[in-house]
Amino acid sequence: xxxxFNFCAGPAMLPEAVLxxxxxxxxxxxxxxxxxxxxxxxxxxxxxxxxxxxxDLRELAGISDDYAVLFMQGGASSQFSSIPLNLLGxxxxxxxxxxxxxxxxxxxxxxRYGNVNVVAxxxxxGFASIPDQSAWTTSADxxxxxxxxxxxxxxxxxxxxxxxxxxxxxxxxxxxxxxRPLDVSKxxxxxxxxxxxxxxxxxxxxxxxxxxxxxxxxETPTMMNYQVIADNDSMYNTPATYSWYLAGLVFQWLKEQGxxxxxxxxxxxxxxxxxxFIDGSDFYAxxxxxxxxxxxxxxxxxxxDGLNGAFLKGADARGLLNLKGHRSVGGMRASIYNAMxxxxxxxxxxxxxxxxxxxx
Amino acid sequence: xxxxFNFCAGPAMLPEAVLxxxxxxxxxxxxxxxxxxxxxxxxxxxxxxxxxxxxDLRELAGISDDYAVLFMQGGASSQFSSIPLNLLGxxxxxxxxxxxxxxxxxxxxxxRYGNVNVVAxxxxxGFASIPDQSAWTTSADxxxxxxxxxxxxxxxxxxxxxxxxxxxxxxxxxxxxxxRPLDVSKxxxxxxxxxxxxxxxxxxxxxxxxxxxxxxxxETPTMMNYQVIADNDSMYNTPATYSWYLAGLVFQWLKEQGxxxxxxxxxxxxxxxxxxFIDGSDFYAxxxxxxxxxxxxxxxxxxxDGLNGAFLKGADARGLLNLKGHRSVGGMRASIYNAMxxxxxxxxxxxxxxxxxxxx
Numbered sequence: 001x002x003x004x005f006n007f008c009a010g011p012a013m014l015p016e017a018v019l020x021x022x023x024x025x026x027x028x029x030x031x032x033x034x035x036x037x038x039x040x041x042x043x044x045x046x047x048x049x050x051x052x053x054x055x056d057l058r059e060l061a062g063i064s065d066d067y068a069v070l071f072m073q074g075g076a077s078s079q080f081s082s083i084p085l086n087l088l089g090x091x092x093x094x095x096x097x098x099x100x101x102x103x104x105x106x107x108x109x110x111x112r113y114g115n116v117n118v119v120a121x122x123x124x125x126g127f128a129s130i131p132d133q134s135a136w137t138t139s140a141d142x143x144x145x146x147x148x149x150x151x152x153x154x155x156x157x158x159x160x161x162x163x164x165x166x167x168x169x170x171x172x173x174x175x176x177x178x179x180r181p182l183d184v185s186k187x188x189x190x191x192x193x194x195x196x197x198x199x200x201x202x203x204x205x206x207x208x209x210x211x212x213x214x215x216x217x218x219e220t221p222t223m224m225n226y227q228v229i230a231d232n233d234s235m236y237n238t239p240a241t242y243s244w245y246l247a248g249l250v251f252q253w254l255k256e257q258g259x260x261x262x263x264x265x266x267x268x269x270x271x272x273x274x275x276x277f278i279d280g281s282d283f284y285a286x287x288x289x290x291x292x293x294x295x296x297x298x299x300x301x302x303x304x305d306g307l308n309g310a311f312l313k314g315a316d317a318r319g320l321l322n323l324k325g326h327r328s329v330g331g332m333r334a335s336i337y338n339a340m341x342x343x344x345x346x347x348x349x350x351x352x353x354x355x356x357x358x359x360x
Numbered sequence: 361x362x363x364x365f366n367f368c369a370g371p372a373m374l375p376e377a378v379l380x381x382x383x384x385x386x387x388x389x390x391x392x393x394x395x396x397x398x399x400x401x402x403x404x405x406x407x408x409x410x411x412x413x414x415x416d417l418r419e420l421a422g423i424s425d426d427y428a429v430l431f432m433q434g435g436a437s438s439q440f441s442s443i444p445l446n447l448l449g450x451x452x453x454x455x456x457x458x459x460x461x462x463x464x465x466x467x468x469x470x471x472r473y474g475n476v477n478v479v480a481x482x483x484x485x486g487f488a489s490i491p492d493q494s495a496w497t498t499s500a501d502x503x504x505x506x507x508x509x510x511x512x513x514x515x516x517x518x519x520x521x522x523x524x525x526x527x528x529x530x531x532x533x534x535x536x537x538x539x540r541p542l543d544v545s546k547x548x549x550x551x552x553x554x555x556x557x558x559x560x561x562x563x564x565x566x567x568x569x570x571x572x573x574x575x576x577x578x579e580t581p582t583m584m585n586y587q588v589i590a591d592n593d594s595m596y597n598t599p600a601t602y603s604w605y606l607a608g609l610v611f612q613w614l615k616e617q618g619x620x621x622x623x624x625x626x627x628x629x630x631x632x633x634x635x636x637f638i639d640g641s642d643f644y645a646x647x648x649x650x651x652x653x654x655x656x657x658x659x660x661x662x663x664x665d666g667l668n669g670a671f672l673k674g675a676d677a678r679g680l681l682n683l684k685g686h687r688s689v690g691g692m693r694a695s696i697y698n699a700m701x702x703x704x705x706x707x708x709x710x711x712x713x714x715x716x717x718x719x720x
Contacts, residue, residue, distance in 0.1 A: 004393030008400045011601055016387065019395055023386040027379050033364030033679055035379055037560040037606075040368045040682055073433040073562055074583050077597035081581035109582055195598055200397040202433055202562040202600030219579050221441030222469055223434055237437035238555055240562030240600065241371055246397075319393055322400055 005344035008322035009152050009297060009335040010175070011195040018249045018339075037242040041235055046245075050234070053248030060251060060259055061177070063184050063207055070206040070226065071234040071244050076102075076174045076193040079204060080109035082224040083146065083170060083189065088114045089215035091143035095119045095167070097136070099158075100127050100151035101328060102172060110146070113217075117142065127154045129289040133162055144188060146170040150294050152196070153326040155286070155333065157294040161186050168212060175296045177205070178254060179338055180264035188212050194243060196296070197337045199250050203243035254338065263338050270336050270345045271295040277349045283356035301331035307359055308332070314355060320348055365704035368682035369512050369657060369695040370535070371555040378609045378699075397602040401595055406605075410594070413608030420614055421537070423544050423567055428590040430566040431604050433583075436462075436534050436553040439564060440469035442584040443506065443530060443549065448474045449575035451503035455479045455527070457496070459518075460487050460511035461688060462532060470506070473577075477502065487514045489649040493522055504528040504548060510536045510654050512556070513686040515646070515693065517654040521546050528572060535656045537565070538614060539698055540624035548572050554603060556656070557697045559610050563603035614698065623698050630696050630705045631655040637709045643716035661691035667719055668692070674715060680708055 006013040029036050032045055039046045054069050063069060072078070083106075084094060093115035096107045099122045110116050120136040122129060138145060145164040150157040152175045161183065162169060168188025177192040184190065189208045195201035206226065213227045222228055228236050257263060275293060278284045283303045286293065302311060308324075311332065315323050325333040336345055366373040389396050392405055399406045414429050423429060432438070443466075444454060453475035456467045459482045470476050480496040482489060498505060505524040510517040512535045521543065522529060528548025537552040544550065549568045555561035566586065573587045582588055588596050617623060635653060638644045643663045646653065662671060668684075671692065675683050685693040696705055 002393060003387060006394050006398055008398070008403075010598065011398055011400060013398050014395065019387050023383055026383040026386065027363060027376070033362060033681065034366050035374065038366055038368070038371055038373050040371060041561070043368075043682070073435065073438070073600075075433070075597045078433070078581065078583040081583060085581070112578070112582075193598065195601075200600075200602045201401070201598040202603055218472070221438065221445070221581065221584065222472075223438040223441065224581065237435045238370065238553065238561045240433075240560075240603070241555075242560045242602070243562055243600070321393065322403070 002319070004319040004321045005340065005347055006321045007334045007336065007340070007348070009196070009326070009333060010193070011201050012335055012337050013339045014199070015250065015253045015339045018246065018253050021249055022246060036245040039241065041238050041241050046241060049245050049248055053244060053251055056248065056251035056255060057205070060254055061182065061184060061207070067184065067207050067209055068213065068226070068230040070208065070229045071239055072204050072206055072229060073202060073240050075201065075204050076172055076191055077105070078224065079172070079191045079206065080106045081113070082226070083144070084110045084113035085220040085224060086216045086226050087168065087170070087189070087212060088143045088217065091141065093117055093139070093142055095138050095142040095145040097121075097147040097162070098123060099130060099148055099156050100154040102151055102153070103148045106146060106148065106172060114143070119145070122156060125289070126287070127151070127156055128287050130156065130158060130292050133160070138164070138167070140165065140167065142167050144168040144170045148172045150176045150296055152297050152335070153329055155288055155294040155297045155299040156292050157296070159291050168209065175337070178260055178263065179267050179296060181260050194247055196335070199247035200243045202240045203247060205247070266342065267295045267336070267338065270340065270342055271298065273345055274298050274334060274336070274349060277352065281352075281356060283360040284352060296337055297333060297335045299325055299329055299331060299333045303360060305330070310359065311355055315351060318347065318351055320351055362679070364679040364681045365700065365707055366681045367694045367696065367700070367708070369556070369686070369693060370553070371561050372695060372697050373699045374559070375610065375613045375699045378606065378613050381609055382606060396605040399601065401598050401601050406601060409605050409608055413604060413611055416608065416611035416615060417565070420611055420619055421542065421544055421567070426569055427544065428568050428570055428573065428586070430568065430586065430589045431594040431599055431607075432564050432566055432589060433562060433600050435561065435564050436532055436551055437465070438584065439532070439551045439566065440466045441473070442586070443504070444470045444473035445580040445584060446576045446586050447528065447530070447549070447572060448503045448577065451501065453477055453499070453502055455498050455502040455505040457481070457505075457507040457522070458483060459490060459508055459516050460514040462511055462513070463508045466506060466508065466532060474503070479505070482516060485649070486647070487511070487516055488647050490516065490518060490652050493520070498524070498527070500525065500527065502527050504530045506530040508532045510656055512657050512695070513689055515648055515654040515657045515659040516652050517656070519651050528569065535697070538620055538623065539627050539656060541620050554607055556695070559607035560603045562600045563607060565607075626702065627655045627696070627698065630700065630702055631658065633705055633709060634658050634694060634696070637712065641712075641716060643720040644712060656697055657693060657695045659685050659689055659691060659693045663720060665690070670719065671715055675711060678707065678711055680711055
């Protein structure tokens with residue numbers, strides 16, 4: 001078929017312009033006679049690709065020189081271990097907010113290395129709302145405060161950045177990085193698996209305030225030690241070069257689109273359209289409290305679960321792919337990251353309307 | 361330029377046919393309307409790609425069902441930690457053989473988790489020869505015996521598989537996997553960074569005898585726990601899907617070439633040609649004892665180091681790229697993995713002969 005609208009939560013749709021450029025450069029990057037994936041990571045050519053990607057990311061996200069930017073491997077899941085191993089330091093406990101499945105995974109892994117205080121939980125609301133920060137039981141003695149700004153599976157998203165005082169704030173930004181402006185200076189550490197808003201899987205970006213480097217526990221695997229990775233410009237070993245290159249192409253594409261402010265306008269519009277349609281329908285529903293609804297991952301249910309199969313089959317036939325919800329939530333989920341064009345959301349809404357009319 | 365002969369030690373040259381297929385499938389894999397890098401790792405399409413790659417690797421390398429095959433992230437360097445963390449178990453020490461820079465890196469990391477006995481070292485020979493196994497000081501009580509079958513930097517290669525009795529044999533096969541037949545049943549664990557003979561960087565293949573699973577120390581990061589990765593078919597988290605796909609294309613290409621036996625004949629011929637030329641020349645030299653010369657990485661020096669720059673410049677102009685030796689060794693290095701055509705070695709020899717005649 002022609003290019004589909006792919007609503008997968010990750011690995012996710014990439015900008016067509018990026019894929020076309022990668023395609024044209026696949027056998028010969030700028031007259032070098034090599035694919036980027038064949039280049040030494042220490043070659044002048046690849047170092048230029050890598051440095052340009054970092055520079056563009058710093059510019060897009062507004063990252064100051066107080067922060068190191070690391071291009072690591074192993075996904076956000078490896079960071080669930082790296083964070084306590086690197087940041088607990090002399091402290092014995094860390095604060096975590098539980099807003100869903102990804103929070104829980106981060107919490108479970110951190111518990112293997114220290115005490116975890118779950119300072120707030122969305123569980124009482126059925127993960128449909130986030131407790132007001134006034135009710136959180138944070139500790140000034142915590143090594144850090146960890147939260148998940150957007151839960152990819154539940155579609156629950158913070159509409160505020162928590163205040164953490166002098167405690168470093170740590171955020172899993174895998175599904176929202178670069179989707180809108182963010183004040184990076186409020187954070188101690190941001191991490192983001194690439195496969196949603198940045199590029200292909202196999203790459204995780206870590207943005208860490210430099211004063212937090214150098215505290216790794218002695219049992220930390222060297223490849224997980226932020227200080228080592230920072231000291232070696234993310235080339236302590238061979239990095240995921242091709243993923244890094246593609247991330248760089250995505251950063252260039254984002255700059256061409258007008259940067260994160262332009263993406264915020266687009267993403268806000270896309271999400272509003274879809275939520276407005278769902279709310280105006282008797283056939284579709286989304287359970288999340290309005291102010292905490294995700295811009296990126298929009299779960300919805302049909303009035304009759306027995307129609308799920310027919311809905312997905314009809315969607316597939318129109319090139320609206322991967323709308324099946326996560327098995328733990330059921331129903332449907334539309335992931336509409338930066339690379340999902342507004343036309344994709346429009347096509348989805350049109351199909352949803354027709355399906356409801358015919359089968360509702 | 362047209363496609364170059366790229367002698368880089370890794371990331372290294374890939375088969376042109378593989379790159380062309382990846383290029384043609386970049387925007388639309390088999391009519392799905394998606395690039396492989398946009399596919400959910402849990403989709404039927406990607407699971408088929410992943411399973412086919414594993415099946416082909418098992419067939420090519422002769423891997424029995426007694427072994428799990430893992431597609432992990434983080435390169436061989438992450439395995440330097442994973443191996444002691446997973447295999448030390450109740451034991452307190454492991455045996456390591458030191459044959460060069462990569463052995464030393466593995467040893468340094470293992471020392472952080474237990475006692476390391478360096479049971480043999482090539483250091484006395486200036487890393488030009490490997491001590492006979494009769495002189496090794498192995499221990500029957502070691503958790504495992506680790507060695508580096510081929511040292512990518514030094515160009516020193518084992519021409520035998522060590523006998524380890526009941527002690528599991530562990531090998532860093534990054535630079536030689538699939539370059540010739542190997543009796544996998546002699547090994548407890550084989551690991552190989554992809555970026556030499558398998559595919560792009562960001563992927564490391566681990567072949568582990570199943571009875572060695574389940575012994576990870578409690579501080580092992582979950583993403584480094586072989587049991588967890590095996591139980592989840594290497595999809596505990598989002599794997600490096602695009603690298604896995606490309607590895608699969610390389611495995612298919614290897615099968616079309618006639619498998620590892622055909623590669624062994626080709627690689628043996630390529631290496632012999634280059635060593636014969638070096639040995640027959642007064643201008644070039646390789647320091648390694650004949651029986652331990654690498655088939656994959658052939659370092660050589662010019663009679664006058666002052667000519668190194670001119671040699672590299674002339675090579676570049678002919679599309680013979682990345683011949684500069686590692687900074688720790690100096691001189692030149694030709695890495696001639698599976699994907700380097702014999703014509704590349706012929707072109708290199710022709711250039712070397714002309715350069716020696718003109719400048720020697």
